[in-house]
Amino acid sequence: MAGWVIKGARTGIRSSAYPAGPETAIGVSPGMPGDTAVDSPSDAEGLASLCPTGAMTAHDVSVVVDRGRCVHCFRCAQDARMPAVAWDPGFEWATYTDAYQALHAAFSRSLHIRFVDAGACGACMSEARQVNNPYYNMHRLGFFITPTPRNADILLVAGPVSDAMRDPLRKTYAAMPPPKRVVAIGACAISGGVFGPSYASAAGVKDIIPVDVIVPGCPPPPLAILHGLLLVAGRKPPAPRSSLAARADGRPE
């Protein structure tokens, strides 16, 4: 009966080293395009026009990627006629929105999460489920899934918010006691992605309830979601803004 204890002890810890150390396993993230400087404005225009979701905008001799729209289609990375975009192979993409306010330090090692699928295609849910498995094992970081919003600190939402999920999402948010934070995961939840806005769905969670942290990706890999949660907990910094992006919209890095 105690065989599993011995087996477990012999196996040792196999969970991801992240966030204490670097993640070295291959293929944990598809990566994402970064802001890139190019040679000419026409190159910039051409590169930006490749993007099917309008995630890229040309600014003079650079393209700036709105990661909240990118669906990792690789068109900007693999088109032979154009200069390649700078590809970021990591996963620490989560950032704050303007509305974000830091949580009390007491929450840094204990956060309860209520997950809502607001019309996601299924991939975001699949990835979100992975953070609960032994490899990513979010319990070791103090994150727990709770079935009722009454106990939740974080509302984790995927999907563009289809019309049918509009009220349930609102009700879930209203049912959470403050302080509460909303984490939108996936391009859909951030900007509507490939689905929204449309006659049947909104353009992301921010149309319905205030969003505090966004986790780009389509879907974001489990480590990206973990990064987003660590961000809310105040244990990781957000993804840095490039100087190109800062120059393009005139806001600081």
Next chain:
Amino acid sequence: MSMSAELLLVFFLLCAAGVAASVVAPARSGPTALAVIGAAAAIALLATGAVLMGVEPGFRLELWSMLFGGTMALAADRLSAVLMLGAGLVFLPVSIFSATYLRKYAGHCDLRYFGVCYFVMFAAIVLVFIAGDALSFLAAWEVMSISSYLLVTYDLDREGSAYGGFVMLALGEAGTIAVTIAFILMVIASGSLQFGDWRAVSPHLTEGVAWAVFILSFAGFAVKAGLVPVNSWLPLAHPVAPTNVSALLSAVIVNLGIYGIIRVNLDLVPVHGAVPGLIVLVVGSVSALIGILYATIQSDMKRLLAHSTIENMGIVAAGIGATMIFLASNQPVIAAIALIAALYHLINHAVYKALLFVGTGAVEAGAGSRDLDLLGGLVRAMPWTSAFVLVGVLAISALPPLNGFVSEWLTLQTLLRSAVLSSTAIKIIFALCGVLIALTAGLAVTCFAKVYAMGFLGVSRSAGAADAAEVGWGVRSPLAFLAVFCVLLGILPTYVIPVIDRVAYPLTHASALPALVPPFFLPQAQQAENLPPAFLAEFHDLGAQTGEGMLPGRGLVVLHRGQASNPVVFAMSTSYMVVALAVLLGLVFLVFRLLTLGRRTVRGRAWDGGLRRLWPSLTYTATGFSNPVRVIFHAVLRPTTIEDSTEAVATHFRTAIRLDHADVPIIDRLVLRPPMSGLRWLAELVRRMHVGYVNAYAGYVLLTMLVVLVIGLAILR
């Protein structure tokens, strides 16, 4: 004439005035007149009962001599008095409730007819209590039976009214016949119609006559008391009766059956040996379980309460059975305790059942339905009614510190006292009956949790319940009156028990008072009685003398200590408990307030899982709540499932499925159905004679003449 007799005369005059007023009063003020006179009569009755209890032990009036059979006499004693008090406590609020309730019949039923029957029944009930001879007893009994039948079938438009009334009348009359035969046997044995003479001859009866009298009278009175297997009329008559009549039926009329059992089988013709007591005990315990089982699965509040009446009468009967057995085993003190428990439960049941029936009437008036599946959420619309019904529900669930707890606790404790008996067989039967009653008590909590949760809490499951309106003070005041008595009878048992002890004393020839209410409030010298000082000192240390000097009486603790062979102690005090509960709840409240000091409370909607709307049909229903019971007790209940599905477009494409249950009570199934179908078969056989041909009838006449001639010739020989 003694004071109690004078008060009783006032009562009868008021009843006569009630009859007269009902006839002459215009239809609009009829209900008010009924309420005022009915309440006044009830007060007169209560005063009579109180005087009989306190000042005069009883009276006897010889009315007039009859052509045969001696004089017609009225005799009241303390047993009559306690039942008068019970009846008065119910009639007073129910009369007031009637004023509001009867308005709904104005214009479509004749209110004069109701008023006349009401007062005639009231007077007849009291006459039953004070009848001093067999003839006046039976006359009063019949008047009571028939007037209550007329009241039950008052609203003939109601579905099942004729059938329910008929079953009630038929079973009731069968019971009366049994009682009459028992009385005839006693008249033959004693040569007198006077109850007083029966007492004298009862020890000298032959075994056969004694048994016949016991079986016939117990069976006959069991019909009115609603004990198995002759309880079928209760759940049929209650739903069709006007609600105020239902209250009287369950809280007063059934008591008459118990009164009959006590009067005849304990007082006039005390049973010999332990076996009759065992029969009463077993019948009572089985009634209790069967009653509560069927109550739990009902969703019609009135039908549920009717089944619960069977349960409570079963508990009372079990107490009476225990009294008989303890008396037969020469344990008069424990017998007195058992009888006190039974009578206490009788009064308690009358009070909380009346409360619940009036509450049902209020719900019916406010929400338009009494089907628990269609109610829900009434606590918001009808806060007063809900609060009063909650008291009744807690009391009937026998939760401390309310009255139901005291008497059920006493009954169970006396059943546990069977250890003093010598026969092992009797001990085993006692233990089994104790188990049945304990199970009953548990199911009662389930049953009445359902009533309150499904009726008053949660979401309204119908438009009527959603738009419910609180009833006026005309209904609230009787509810409040009854609720106050539920509480008083619950928290002051040490003041109620001495009163009932006076009733039990003449029947058991022993007072239970020294053994049940130790005199903690009296000076040391008086404390001896039969409890050792060391034992009492322990209770002193616990604080049993708290209140000494401030409160009258003997103390606030109900306590019984077994003999040396079985020194088990049972003790409780609802009076102290209510204080302790208040203190503890206050403490919890204070601690809670301290802990949450400076916190903000946010009020939001209940979490509904994010559903677009919480449909009432999504919530738990009364039927769903009781389904586990239905499943567990399937062997007894045997519900038949009616499946009714509509198929359309193509076969197997169902557009609607309706599942329903039909419960035929086990008693009807096993006891009433077989003789009924036998009778039907016989009737069918006789019907075949009636072929409709003149020749055939001529043939019958000829045949009859022949038979008569033959018989005549045979006799002449």
